[in-house]
Structure formats: C-alpha cells, structure tokens
Amino acid sequence: MVNLTIDDKQVTAPKNATIYEAAKANGIKIPILCHDKKLKPFGACRMCLVEVEQMKGRQIPACTTPATEGMIIRTSTPEIVKARKMVLELLLLNHPIDCPVCDKGGDCDLQNLTYEYKVDANRFVDEKFHLDIDYANPLIERDMNRCVLCGKCARICDEIVSFGAYTFINRGIETKMGCEFDEALNCEFCGSCVSVCPVGSLLARPFKFKARWWALTKQKSVCSYCGTGCNLTLGVKDNKVLTTVYDENQGFHNGQLCCRGRFGYQFINSDKRLTAPLVRKNGVLVETGWDEALEIVVGRLKGGIAVAALATPRMTNEELVLFKRLMETVGSPNYDHSAGYAHAALTKGFARSFGTSASPSTILDIQKSDLLLVIKTDAYETHPVVGFEINLAVKNRGVKLNLLSDKRGKLSKLPGAKTLVHTPGSEIAVINAIAKSILDAKLADGSAVAVPGYADLEQALAGFTPEAVAAQSGLSAAQIKELAADYAQAEKALIIFPIGLAYAGHDSEFASAVANLAILTGKLGREGCGVLCMAEKNNSQGAVDMGFYAPLGGMDAGRIIDGCASGAVKTLFIAGENPAVSYPDHARVQAALYKVECLIVSDLFLTETAAQADVVLPACSFAEKEGTFTSVDRRVQYFKPAIRKIGQSRSDFEIFAALIARLGGQAPASPAAAFAEITAATPAYTGMSYASLGEQGAFAAVTVKPALIAPQAPAPAGAPGKLALVVGSALYHNGTMSQHGEGPMYVCPEGYVELSRGDAARLGIADNDLLTVASATGSVKLKAKVSLRMPEGVLFTPYHFGATPVNQVWSGAAVTWVTLDK
Amino acid sequence: MNPITPIINGLKITLAHLFKKPVTLQYPDERPKVAERFRGLHALKVSHSKAKCVACYLCPTVCPAKCITVEAGEDASHDKFAARYEIDMLRCIFCGYCVEACPVDALKMTGEFELANYRREDFIYTKERLLEKK
Numbered sequence: 006m007v008n009l010t011i012d013d014k015q016v017t018a019p020k021n022a023t024i025y026e027a028a029k030a031n032g033i034k035i036p037i038l039c040h041d042k043k044l045k046p047f048g049a050c051r052m053c054l055v056e057v058e059q060m061k062g063r064q065i066p067a068c069t070t071p072a073t074e075g076m077i078i079r080t081s082t083p084e085i086v087k088a089r090k091m092v093l094e095l096l097l098l099n100h101p102i103d104c105p106v107c108d109k110g111g112d113c114d115l116q117n118l119t120y121e122y123k124v125d126a127n128r129f130v131d132e133k134f135h136l137d138i139d140y141a142n143p144l145i146e147r148d149m150n151r152c153v154l155c156g157k158c159a160r161i162c163d164e165i166v167s168f169g170a171y172t173f174i175n176r177g178i179e180t181k182m183g184c185e186f187d188e189a190l191n192c193e194f195c196g197s198c199v200s201v202c203p204v205g206s207l208l209a210r211p212f213k214f215k216a217r218w219w220a221l222t223k224q225k226s227v228c229s230y231c232g233t234g235c236n237l238t239l240g241v242k243d244n245k246v247l248t249t250v251y252d253e254n255q256g257f258h259n260g261q262l263c264c265r266g267r268f269g270y271q272f273i274n275s276d277k278r279l280t281a282p283l284v285r286k287n288g289v290l291v292e293t294g295w296d297e298a299l300e301i302v303v304g305r306l307k308g309g310i311a312v313a314a315l316a317t318p319r320m321t322n323e324e325l326v327l328f329k330r331l332m333e334t335v336g337s338p339n340y341d342h343s344a345g346y347a348h349a350a351l352t353k354g355f356a357r358s359f360g361t362s363a364s365p366s367t368i369l370d371i372q373k374s375d376l377l378l379v380i381k382t383d384a385y386e387t388h389p390v391v392g393f394e395i396n397l398a399v400k401n402r403g404v405k406l407n408l409l410s411d412k413r414g415k416l417s418k419l420p421g422a423k424t425l426v427h428t429p430g431s432e433i434a435v436i437n438a439i440a441k442s443i444l445d446a447k448l449a450d451g452s453a454v455a456v457p458g459y460a461d462l463e464q465a466l467a468g469f470t471p472e473a474v475a476a477q478s479g480l481s482a483a484q485i486k487e488l489a490a491d492y493a494q495a496e497k498a499l500i501i502f503p504i505g506l507a508y509a510g511h512d513s514e515f516a517s518a519v520a521n522l523a524i525l526t527g528k529l530g531r532e533g534c535g536v537l538c539m540a541e542k543n544n545s546q547g548a549v550d551m552g553f554y555a556p557l558g559g560m561d562a563g564r565i566i567d568g569c570a571s572g573a574v575k576t577l578f579i580a581g582e583n584p585a586v587s588y589p590d591h592a593r594v595q596a597a598l599y600k601v602e603c604l605i606v607s608d609l610f611l612t613e614t615a616a617q618a619d620v621v622l623p624a625c626s627f628a629e630k631e632g633t634f635t636s637v638d639r640r641v642q643y644f645k646p647a648i649r650k651i652g653q654s655r656s657d658f659e660i661f662a663a664l665i666a667r668l669g670g671q672a673p674a675s676p677a678a679a680f681a682e683i684t685a686a687t688p689a690y691t692g693m694s695y696a697s698l699g700e701q702g703a704f705a706a707v708t709v710k711p712a713l714i715a716p717q718a719p720a721p722a723g724a725p726g727k728l729a730l731v732v733g734s735a736l737y738h739n740g741t742m743s744q745h746g747e748g749p750m751y752v753c754p755e756g757y758v759e760l761s762r763g764d765a766a767r768l769g770i771a772d773n774d775l776l777t778v779a780s781a782t783g784s785v786k787l788k789a790k791v792s793l794r795m796p797e798g799v800l801f802t803p804y805h806f807g808a809t810p811v812n813q814v815w816s817g818a819a820v821t822w823v824t825l826d827k
Numbered sequence: 828m829n830p831i832t833p834i835i836n837g838l839k840i841t842l843a844h845l846f847k848k849p850v851t852l853q854y855p856d857e858r859p860k861v862a863e864r865f866r867g868l869h870a871l872k873v874s875h876s877k878a879k880c881v882a883c884y885l886c887p888t889v890c891p892a893k894c895i896t897v898e899a900g901e902d903a904s905h906d907k908f909a910a911r912y913e914i915d916m917l918r919c920i921f922c923g924y925c926v927e928a929c930p931v932d933a934l935k936m937t938g939e940f941e942l943a944n945y946r947r948e949d950f951i952y953t954k955e956r957l958l959e960k961k
Contacts, residue, residue, distance in 0.1 A: 105885070216884075
C-alpha cells in the first residue's frame, strides 16, 4: 500500500494502482474518456490530467501514472479545468454534434463531460469530417465522423476478444479507426466495441432509433443462452426488451458479452411467441383456454404408468424441481433432459471420479492458473465469455495454453498456444496416453497412489502407451509426452472442456479420463487447478443439481424416445426441448413423436416438436419470470422478471404448480418457497436464499472425493473413402432457441458443413456450394464452408438449425462417417 | 318602494345596452385576433417538403402531461425520422415545453384554438394532421 494525498485528502492505495484508480477507490472522481478498467492504460484523451506537486505542478495523466508514496495530487484546480475544457473544445471541433439523431445521446461520455464542463462555445474553427458510414453489417454501425480516437474499440477487440478487427489508420488529423484495408467491418460481432465506445461511433443496429437511453428501464438479469452465467442488463420500454445495456461492473466478466448474449434477445418479444394454449382438434391445433388445456393434460397424466417427461435445462431450478415433483405426483420415474447423454460427464463421470456431479473448479480459476489445457477448441464457440477469460489469462498473465482438439480454432491463434490436433473420436485414448506418460515419467503427485483405483488404473493404462495411441490418433508420441510433461510440471493447471447435445464423445468415460489427469498430478482442490466441465445450457448444472435425470428404475431420454415408438410410453410431456431438431437420429425421434398417443409440449414457440403435439402450453421466457440459474461453475444466480408475461403465457412454474394442484398434490406457492425447499433438500445449496444471493449470486459448495476410474476408450474406427463428421456448436448459436434471436440469425442464418482446403480441392468444392452429406442414417443438404482450421478428412457442422436438421445424418455417435456430393 | 320600480330600472339598463357597442367578441361571426405568442395547436414544421423533426425524443421526454408519442424510423439513407408522431390533445396542457426543447426547431404552436371534436379518437393528432399547412 502507498499513502498519498489527493485533493487534501489522505488516502491509501494498492502498490500497483494508478493515480486514477487510487482516486476512484477513494471516491474522488477524475473524468475519463479513453480509460476502461478492463483495458490496459492508454492515455490518449488527456481528460484525466491532474497536478502532482512533486512533479513541479506539471499536468500529468492520472490513468497512466502510478501512484507513489507521498504524492500530493490536485484533481481540479482552475488550470486543470481550463485544460480539460480545451481538450473538449478540440474534440468537439471535429465531432458532428448530431446528438438529436445519435443513439448514444444520454449515455455519451463526451456529451456528459461537455455538459459538466459547460463547454458551450468553441474558440476554434475547422471542417467536420465527411467519412462514409459503415452500414454493411446488420449488427454494428460505424460512424467514424463521431469518433474521438480513444482507441477503446481496438483495444478491447485485441486484449479481450482477441479478434483484432480495428486499428488506427492514417496519420495526424486524418487518423481514424479502421478495419482491415479500410473495408467494412466483418468480425465475430460480439459487440464489445459497441459497449465501450464513449461516443456514438459504434452503435448496435438492432436497437437503432428504437428508444432513448433514458427512457429504458434497466433490469438486471442472467443470460439464458449458454452455461457461463453471464449477467445481463435488459433495456425495457413498453413491456418490450429492446436491448441489452452495458454495465462494466456486472458479473465476473465485467459486462462483457458474446454475440448471442448481446444481440440475441429478440426471442423474448418475438411475434412468433405462443400466446394461448393450443389443443389438437380434428387434426388441427386450435387455440383454447388454460382450463381446457390443463384438464386434458391432467386427464392424460393421471394414473401415470406410461407417462414420461423431457425437460430443457433452460428452465429455472425451481421449475425443474416442480417438474420432478409433478412426475412424482403422477408416479412416473421416467424423466430426463438433453438426450440423456449430454450431461453424463457430470452425472456419471464426475459423480464417480470426484464423488460430486459438479465441476470442482470455477471460471475465476482461469486467471489464477499457470497452464490451461482446453479440450476441443469448441470451448470458445460454446462459451465465448469463458473464451474471453482464456484470452485475458494468456495475453495478460502469461498463462500457458495447451489445446487438444479434433480441429484448430480461434484459441489456437493465441500467443504461445500449442494445439494438438488428433483424429476425431480418439480423445479418450489420447488422454489415457497422457495419463500413462505421466505415470511412466514419474510425474504423478505423491498423493495419487493413495487414491482408490490407482492400481486398477495403472493396469488399465498399460495398453495406452504414447507410441500405441500415436498411431491411431494422428499425433506423435513425443507430442503426447510433451503435453503430459507440460501439464504435470505446471505449478497450477486447469483443464477445461465443453459438453452438450452435440458433444456425444464427451461422455462419462471421457470425463473420468480427464478427471484422472487432475487427480494423478494432484491438481485438484487448489486455486487455479482442477477441471471445469462446461455444460451447454444456462441451467444445465442446475438440472443436474436438482436431479432431473432418470433415477434408478426410470427411463433415460434415449429409452423414453424408444419407448414412445414401441408403445411403452403413451404420454410424453416435453417442456422446452426440441428433440425433432436437437436430439440425434431424426428418423428415430420422428417415429417416437408420431407414435406416442399423447404429446404435450410447453414452449415459447411452435417448434418443430410442438407442431406435432396434441396439447401445446405457451410458456414464458426468462425475462418474464423469477428464479435461479446455476452456471457451469456452480454459481447460483437469482433474476427477476423484466417484463409482464406475453399474451396468456405462463411460466413453467405456474403450469406445473397448476397441474400438481389439479392432481391433488401440494406445490410450493412461489418460486421463493420452492427455492427454500431446494436449499433444505440440496446440501450444496444450504444457506442460500433469494435475498442472500443478491446480484452477485453464490457458489454452490462442492466436496471432492477423488477416485481413479479406468476409462474405456472406444476402439479406433474408420471407414475407407469416407469423411469424419463431427457435430458441434457454432459461435453465434446455442441450442435451438438462438434461431429466434435476430443477431445470431443475421450472422449465421443457416447450417453449413466446414471442410479443409485440401478436401475442398480434392472434391472440387467451393465456398457456398450446396452439398449432400450422406451417412448410414440419412442425408442432409448443407452449404460448404471451406476453412483453414479443419484437418483433412474431417468435417464440422453445427446442429442448431431446424431448416437443415443435421440429426438426419447424425445418430448420436461421436464421429459420423459420411460422403460428400455436390 | 313600488315593487315594479326595480324591474323597470333593470329593463332600462338592458335597453341602454341594446344601443351600445357589444363588449364581448361576437364569436363565431367575429374571429379573435390571436396573439403572436399564443400557444394553440401544434404544427410540425416542414422543410424541403418533409418534416424537420428528427425524432430525437426530447419533446416526449420534457412533456409534463406525457401526451406526445414518438416512434423513430430509419429512412432509405439511414437517417432518423419520425415514423410516428402523435399528440393527445385531451392530455396536452399547452405549456409549450415541447417547442422549447426541440433542438432542430421542428415544432411550433399555432394560433389554432378550435379543437373541439365529437369523438375521442379525433383528439389524437397524428403526424399527417400536425404537419404545417402552408
């Protein structure tokens, strides 16, 4: 700590603080334009000039000058105010001052400072700029005439997003922020630049001219796309969510969002939302009242022998518990979520390896680690904001990054990143080989021998010598040994991998194999160490914690689907899932949906699945209800409704409560009461309440009891003349719901198949060619996307799109062997 | 006093007034001369054959009666314009703050004061009705 005097006030500040940070921490406001707490100091705008007595009263920038012992600082002498006024005058000289038509008005740093410093005239005269405005993309509008050259957009895009879309171009008065070759912006559209722009140079087009900033009600909430658990602030006007508002103090991510979080909110107020219950009469779905619809559902659920339920892990913890209670009231043990296997890594893998079905590490460990081992570069696509954290750790803190993946990706481009590209489907064998190398090189931690299962594992790994695995995985033995040594010798190391519907290969065996690495090397239970398993949906971890998966004696999702087709299941209640698109094997799911006697669906939209239902109940989105979501790192977060419910829609909580009441059961009166029951019944949630969660949320407790499990690796497969298709997530999408978000659909409107340049040249395929992808299961037509990141012989396709259902070729295997035809 | 006397006195005054110049304005036969700064019905000023209004939302923001509804639109050249501009005359208190707030001098108040109507809907003045007549 250092002691210094700011404006005659004795203050202390941390040793590495700048004058600006020291003043801010002590409640003294210094105006800034180019500084952002997330970015490195830059010192471009000269608004934060202060006088330091020791420096002979010279004016120095507070944002770049470190605070030192005994400094005597003045922040607002008449000279400083004069200097700041001049800075503003010079900025306003070229600024168009078109505040009436600029969406930034009201939230504009330049406008606020001009007002604060009463700059109402300008001593200087100059021409305004007449640069072309970039309207080329539908998400971010760039008007460089308004730019004050603070450089925040370029810095955030480089330092945090690691994309590098912007830079300063030209010199002197001609300087401007430009994209490559001064062309239109074409990036990953996370909108980080929009969020930090202090003026109206970068604006969100979906919100363009929709409302003024001051007319918006700002409601804090939690994002309902992926499992990262990012905090959102929804901008609401007239019962409509019009935008997401940036708040740099929100969440572990300091307000950073990805494309779908920032630009994908339109599903909330979509015209396509269901507004009344629908019942099938004479083969057609017709609108009806809630009473009739619920009576039909109750009539079907009563008795409950042949009843099954599938739920989406997008529902709140309270709703999942209530849905489970509904099934218990009905007397059916057949309920599951996400195709049964999507969370097996947690429910089975971690349950046996760690003695808990949750990740032992948190997202905060990323910054505290020395080495990150990311399995699948898709971790960036599935959880982009975790990807930002990885970028920050690697670029700012020098954390080493090792990647093990079946394709390269954005993370591979980070400085010093080592990417091992293995053949698809060989990940478990490779991880076993790493474990074997660790054992062989005597790099295992001393504690490992005492862990149950050590001897069995040692024996089981005998066949996984790096040399043997190298042959089938396309890696060299040296690479595997090097990765093993890197991981084992790092002081602190964290393993990160995504799971989800599209990652069938990341199953319980895979999770145990990964867990073995952490247990063997003792990288567990310490800060910056452990394993972070990133489940796909916003409340995937919650669904696991609430136990919404097949109990002993109950059917899991796969058996429920088969049961529908065979007649064992007569009534299927699907809440929020869209198996027709998202579950593997389209034909098998369609047969089930067609054959089942009564299909009940509660959803926001008339999805491909809901369209086949006998009863459709209109549910409401996260913005219309309250509850808690649990993120991938066990952070339980409470959120409140931002708008009133659309039409007659009801929250799933109300639907399940009404059904339980009609079936003669007891349901908690409110989500708060349900959460109280959860905290009483779930040890990890003990002591939590809506009030104590507040805006920060709280981490569910985790107790790890490590056990070494010998994982089964699938036999290496291959099909001569065929290509290996791996299914996954696209950066702009999450599940099938993002199809109703305008932002994601602007950037990535349809399914595609990504292939290497080599394969494209060999098969004579160019970008955007319409290809027929055929497997043993079926075929689907997809557009070609030729990319540098794919290894030869491997294809990648995202699974989110109802218009091009990839599950027609994908039967749920980790690798699908396909042929490509034009 | 004779009870008739006051009545006759009163009728005298009435009779005298019949031959005097009338005190009140003979509306509607006579029209009032409206002062220049009178705050009557609003008008949206027109320039280059379109409304000057840029839909900055300052008038609905400042309006104490909350009678102005603006919805901005984006025209073909990506500029902002008022796709919808409505004033609810039943709520308007004719304070003139909207005119004062306007940064582009797009709004004025006219001398028009005959705002009576038969139906409530007719008191909602849409953009078309508000556009300045020349």
